[in-house]
Amino acid sequence: MIVSTFNPATFARPANIKEAAKILSEEGPGARVVAGNTTLYELARQGGLSDVGILVDISKLGLSYIREEEDDDPTYDSQSSSPSSYTTLHIGSATTFSKMAQSRLLAKPSYYALKESAMKITPPQVRNMGTIGGSACSGIAFYDMPPVLLALDSKMKVFSSTTGEKTIAAKDFFVDYFMTALSPEELLTEVVVEDKPRSGSSFIKLGRTSVDFAVVNVAVRITLDESMRVISDARIGIGAISNVPVCANEASQMMIGQVASPELIRSAATLAGSVVEEPVPSVHGSSKYKKKVIPVLVRDALFSALDRITPPSNAK
Amino acid sequence: MQSESNREKMEEDIIMKLSTKFNVNGEDYEADVDSASTSLASVLRDTLGFTGVKRGCDNGGCGVCTVILDGEAVYSCMTLFWQAEGKKITTIEGIHGEDSNELDPLQEAFVRNSAPQCGYCTPAMVLAGKALLDSKEIPSEDEIRDALCGVLCRCTSYTPYIKSILEVAAKRTKEEEGGRQE
Numbered sequence: 001m002i003v004s005t006f007n008p009a010t011f012a013r014p015a016n017i018k019e020a021a022k023i024l025s026e027e028g029p030g031a032r033v034v035a036g037n038t039t040l041y042e043l044a045r046q047g048g049l050s051d052v053g054i055l056v057d058i059s060k061l062g063l064s065y066i067r068e069e070e071d072d073d074p075t076y077d078s079q080s081s082s083p084s085s086y087t088t089l090h091i092g093s094a095t096t097f098s099k100m101a102q103s104r105l106l107a108k109p110s111y112y113a114l115k116e117s118a119m120k121i122t123p124p125q126v127r128n129m130g131t132i133g134g135s136a137c138s139g140i141a142f143y144d145m146p147p148v149l150l151a152l153d154s155k156m157k158v159f160s161s162t163t164g165e166k167t168i169a170a171k172d173f174f175v176d177y178f179m180t181a182l183s184p185e186e187l188l189t190e191v192v193v194e195d196k197p198r199s200g201s202s203f204i205k206l207g208r209t210s211v212d213f214a215v216v217n218v219a220v221r222i223t224l225d226e227s228m229r230v231i232s233d234a235r236i237g238i239g240a241i242s243n244v245p246v247c248a249n250e251a252s253q254m255m256i257g258q259v260a261s262p263e264l265i266r267s268a269a270t271l272a273g274s275v276v277e278e279p280v281p282s283v284h285g286s287s288k289y290k291k292k293v294i295p296v297l298v299r300d301a302l303f304s305a306l307d308r309i310t311p312p313s314n315a316k
Numbered sequence: 317m318q319s320e321s322n323r324e325k326m327e328e329d330i331i332m333k334l335s336t337k338f339n340v341n342g343e344d345y346e347a348d349v350d351s352a353s354t355s356l357a358s359v360l361r362d363t364l365g366f367t368g369v370k371r372g373c374d375n376g377g378c379g380v381c382t383v384i385l386d387g388e389a390v391y392s393c394m395t396l397f398w399q400a401e402g403k404k405i406t407t408i409e410g411i412h413g414e415d416s417n418e419l420d421p422l423q424e425a426f427v428r429n430s431a432p433q434c435g436y437c438t439p440a441m442v443l444a445g446k447a448l449l450d451s452k453e454i455p456s457e458d459e460i461r462d463a464l465c466g467v468l469c470r471c472t473s474y475t476p477y478i479k480s481i482l483e484v485a486a487k488r489t490k491e492e493e494g495g496r497q498e
Contacts, residue, residue, distance in 0.1 A: 010334065011352040011398055034396070038376070041394045044353065045375055055352055059399065098388065123466020124444070125379065128388040129395065211465055 006044035008032070011055040017063075017189060021161035023056050025185035031056050033187060035094045036129035039138040063092035063133070063189060066103050087195040093133025093188045097121045100132065109308040110199035113151060113219045117144040117203040122211045133188045136170075139178045142213050142240035142282070146174060148203055149191065150237030150247050151219035157190035158182060167192075174244035196233065199223040200308035202301045206293060208284045214240045215285035218297040222305045224260065231255045231264075236272055236298060241279035241290055248272035248298065260306060269299035338400040340366065341410025349397055356400050357381040357392035360407060368408035368439040379467035382440040383407050389447035389463070408439035411446060421487070422446055425480035433471035440467045445481045454485045454492075 011034070014020040024031050030053035034040060043049050069088050089111055091100070100106055100118035107115060114132075121127050121144055135145035136156065149156075149170040156168045162185065173181050182188065201221040205214045217240055223233035234255045236248040251272035258264050272294060279290035335348045340360065347359045360369045360383065370380035374393050381393040384406040411420050419427070422445050432438040441464065448455050448463035455463070460481045464474070 006353055008352045011396075013398075013401070034399070037396055037399060038394055041376060055396070057398070122462065123379065124447075124463055125382060125389050125391045125466040126376070126394075128385075128390050 005047055005050035006052065007050075008052045008055050010053075011057060013057045013060060015060065017061050017159055017187065018161065020056055020058055020061060021159050021185070021187050023054070024187060025161045027054050027056075029184040030054060031184070033058055033137070035059060035131040035134045036096060038126050038130040039134050039140070043138075058094050058133075058187070061094065063094035064096070064099065064131075065090070065092040066095060066099065066105055068105060068195070089193040089195060091132055091191045091193075093136075093190060094131050095133075097127040097130050097132070097135075098124070101127065108195070109310055110196050110201055110221065110223075111152070111193065112308060113148045113201035113203040113221065113305075114145075114193075117148045117205070117217075117219065120144060120203070120205050120210075132191060136173065136191070137180055137182060137188055139174060139176070139180045139244075141174075141177065141242060141244055141280075142217070144203070144205055144214060144217055144239070146170075146245040147217055147237030147239040148201075148219040149173070150245055151201060151203075151221045151235045152193045153221075153235055155192040156188055157192060158186045159189050160186045165189075171247055177243050196221075196223045197312045198225070198228065198309055199233075200305040202305035202308065204297050204301045204304075206285075206297060212284070215282065216240050216279075216290050216293055216297055218294070218301045220298065220301045220305050222255075222260070222302065222309065224309055228309075228311055229259050231258055231260050234268075234302075236301075238272070238275060238294060238298070240282070240285075241294065242276050243280070246275055248275040251275070251298070262303075265302045265306070266299060269295040269302060272298040334398070336398045336401045338403050338405055340364065340405045341407060347397055352396070352398070354397050355393050356383070356395040356397045356405075359397040360392060360405070366407045366409055370436065370439070372436070377468075378437075379444070380437050380440045382443045382467060384443055384447050384450075387447065387450060389444050389466070391466070406443065406446075408442055411442055420446070422449060422480065422484050425483045426477070429476040429480045429483070431473050431476035431480050433469075433473050437467055437469045437471075441469065441477050445477070445484075449481065449484060454488055455481070457482060460485075 012023050032052045034055045034057050067090050097118040132145055135143045154170040156173050159165050168181050199221055203219045205217040207214050219237045221235050225232040234252040236252050237245055239245040251268045255268045278287050281287040337346045357369055357371050360366045372378040372380040376391050376394045381391055382389050383392045386403045413420050444463050444467050460478050
């Protein structure tokens, strides 16, 4: 038997978010949230988490849902071109990848990267337990969900019993290896994504085999303006190349305001290749290899996102 | 004073004893466990004696600990025992045909195709296949490959395993068509 120093004394099964947050604030760093347990398990097996005294189950808090809401919250509206309606997608933090992979709502082109990345998480035994919240809060740079959260410009809704509810932008959420912007007393409750009309999103993962972790993974979202020719917004999230998933801002800025053409996409993808000076190497991909493969993946992701864009129906 | 006793009461309510009730193969069990980090695999195999649940790598890699938890295939080594609270677990001991001493059609197909060689991964292959066939009437080959990708077979008997599930699916298609003709 593998000796592990992970030996929490007990577990708590709070009935609602407030109770869970209360336990987290009372126990401090000694408490650890459990949703699907797949990452906690891996970390414990590596000899980590010896400081954990209590496990807090969040599977019974009603945080497993995927739904759309008509929102009039002005914070989601900074650049929206159609201010009359803001449809936002809300995914509870304890929603499993399986649920996301099967969701018909996530088949919408603007959300599709979420579905695509969830489907590519293998094996099904992990997909059935692992959650979107766990994937984000672990702060592991090669996980598949974080680049998607960046590409879709997600907002992370957080609850704490002392400061209440707040929202952290995905781009500020990932801080360092195993570190997120969450403090020990905060609980991620929801991921919110604005539905941008005339958008398409896509996720591509390069792994040694289909069951492996990513060598490099890329998620993108492209939005066109009313003419359906000019790119009005673009975001590129890239994982497994740095201590945190990164946004290729220069490359996306280059595309904004331009007519979407193969040449433009190719040169943006090339520019995305230099988003980090030297990608962090792993056993399956050297720094040099990763640097070469980033533009290829970004290019493919951009093309497939562009392909998915459908004009909004006039009936609405 | 009042609030303190309230708090104590709340703690009593929330922080439970390390005991969990669940249902395995149709029977209710209550497991008393010392450590909150004990895996479901350990409780099923070592405490309750369901030896069809193997602890291969015990590391979320080989898949031979696969059980069906509320209709979904999961790694029981990666699942903490208390995550199964109130849920229905199916292990290989609970898989059978219409009669309890008959084989499930999937097991029959495995035997027919000589899919099990050393047999170590077979319970997990049955459960992974069963979870797929229960959720999807007629799965495609891609879906079958995806369903089985989490279980390693070091005898490399993957092709017969996949073929067997395809056969079960083909039989279902036939039955469906037959039913339509009638």
